[in-house]
Amino acid sequence: MINKFELARKAKEYGLQSSTIEKDYVLGWILIGIQNHPRTRDSWVFKGGTCLKKCFFNKYRFSEDLDFTLLDAQQMKEETLRSILKQIVQWVYEQSGIEIPENLISLDPHRSLSIQGKLPYRGPLKQPVPYPSIKLDLTANEQVVLKPEKRKVFHEYSDCPTEMPQILSYSYEEIFAEKLRALAERARPRDLYDVVHLYQERHRLTDIEKLLESLQGKCAFKKMPMPNLVTIEQHPQKSEFLSEWKNMLHHQVKDLQPFEYFWKYLPDIFSWIYHSKNNF
Incomplete structure (x- = not known):
């Protein structure tokens, strides 16, 4: 030890x-x-x-x-x-x-x-x-x-x-899909943090179609709709993103960026997933 x-x-x-x-x-x-x-x-x-x-x-x-x-x-x-x-x-x-x-x-x-x-x-x-x-x-x-x-x-x-x-x-595609599903379902700060970093490192993906396949399979299994920007913005627990951001993450990350830095990525993330399949 x-x-x-x-x-x-x-x-x-x-x-x-x-x-x-x-x-x-x-x-x-x-x-x-x-x-x-x-x-x-x-x-x-x-x-x-x-x-x-x-x-x-x-x-x-x-x-x-x-x-x-x-x-x-x-x-x-x-x-x-x-x-x-x-x-x-x-x-x-x-x-x-x-x-x-x-x-x-x-x-x-x-x-x-x-x-x-x-x-x-x-x-x-x-x-x-x-x-x-x-x-x-x-x-x-x-x-x-x-x-x-x-x-x-x-x-x-x-x-x-x-x-x-x-x-x-899990593969990179599967863990990305799981984090997107979790973000839409429970709206926790760590899920937003992870989704943004997975997006920033999207060059690691081998095939965006696999990401979509995994996301569709997970949402169907949970009997929930595919996540999108509207569902995240209208999530009943959205206020907790901001109120719990620092409390839940500051002890895990040095120089934690503010909540707004991560939130602003969501439009680009969902546009990339659903409309720009070949844009790695």
């Missing part, structure tokens, strides 16, 4: 709290553990904002949770899931020294084929009880439209394994 002085150096480099860097460090080791486990490496598909940070954009907003779509619904059974997590956290402790007490892991069935959990940890900062925790969001009730990809995990710490594993994750 790295020491708190390495965390402090990283925190100074990124202009963030040491606790934020510690969480990123622990997240990385849990991801390595998931990839190491024979029952999860080919059936847990990584997605969400943490996937963007750990697999696509190394210099990106820090995230706080782990989101996965499970291809094997049988693993959603609590007894099975606890057994798998027990083996993963034991392996992580053996490899890194990070403590994730098995008896403190919580699992809460959230809705049909979805579970939210918390993984309390004791890392380099040796924080006292109650330990900080990482949120785990698992679902087997999700439409994976495009073939998942194996991607290297970014883990720039001194105890990084010599050969970093590749974890199963």
